[in-house]
Amino acid sequence: MSKLKLLILTLFLASVFYDCKKSETTNDTIASQSDTSRIQQRQYKEVGDVPMAQEEEPAFRPTLPLEQAAFKGSTAEEQKRLENEFAFMFEKTWVVNGRVRAGDDKPQENKHEIYKFQKDGSYTFSMEGQEGKGTWKGWMNDQVPVMTIFPLDLKEKVSEWNVKNTGKTMIWSGTSSYKDNPFMIQFVIK
Numbered sequence: 001m002s003k004l005k006l007l008i009l010t011l012f013l014a015s016v017f018y019d020c021k022k023s024e025t026t027n028d029t030i031a032s033q034s035d036t037s038r039i040q041q042r043q044y045k046e047v048g049d050v051p052m053a054q055e056e057e058p059a060f061r062p063t064l065p066l067e068q069a070a071f072k073g074s075t076a077e078e079q080k081r082l083e084n085e086f087a088f089m090f091e092k093t094w095v096v097n098g099r100v101r102a103g104d105d106k107p108q109e110n111k112h113e114i115y116k117f118q119k120d121g122s123y124t125f126s127m128e129g130q131e132g133k134g135t136w137k138g139w140m141n142d143q144v145p146v147m148t149i150f151p152l153d154l155k156e157k158v159s160e161w162n163v164k165n166t167g168k169t170m171i172w173s174g175t176s177s178y179k180d181n182p183f184m185i186q187f188v189i190k
Helices: 003-044 076-089
Strands: 093-101 113-117 122-127 130-141 144-151 159-165 169-174 183-189
Touching (some): 076 130, 076 144, 076 159
Antiparallel strands (some): 093 113, 093 183, 122 130, 130 144, 144 159, 159 169, 169 183
């Protein structure tokens, strides 16, 4: 056999072998996809078959005991500064005047959301007739006062806000720590 015929025969056999392998891989993929779709159909599509709700383990949610709340843990100098920054909000009843989410056209008004903050690091709130309690922690981020809110109900979300005193109103703008950064809330004294 000439070298040319041997080369052509080798290339021909290699291409046939390659096509066979490619066909097997494609058939395996199609078979596994059809098995998966049958399993999915069986789980969700058969009459009378009800998918079971999977119990999710609750995600970790930080808590803040009252003995660690407010300005506790700060140096004496820092605590004095924090008390001055946050003094305007204690012993007053604050009502949410409006809430804005980035990208929304107009603010959401909610006159039924009421908060009262205490110097000891506790707070109470009322929202649409439901009452709740929690703790808060104040600190400074550079020159901006920041407040982290820890509701006692573990189903509620922890949130963190830059706090601004504008006289008779208070403005909270969300931080990225708990993904509150697209929100801004205006409070007025009741």
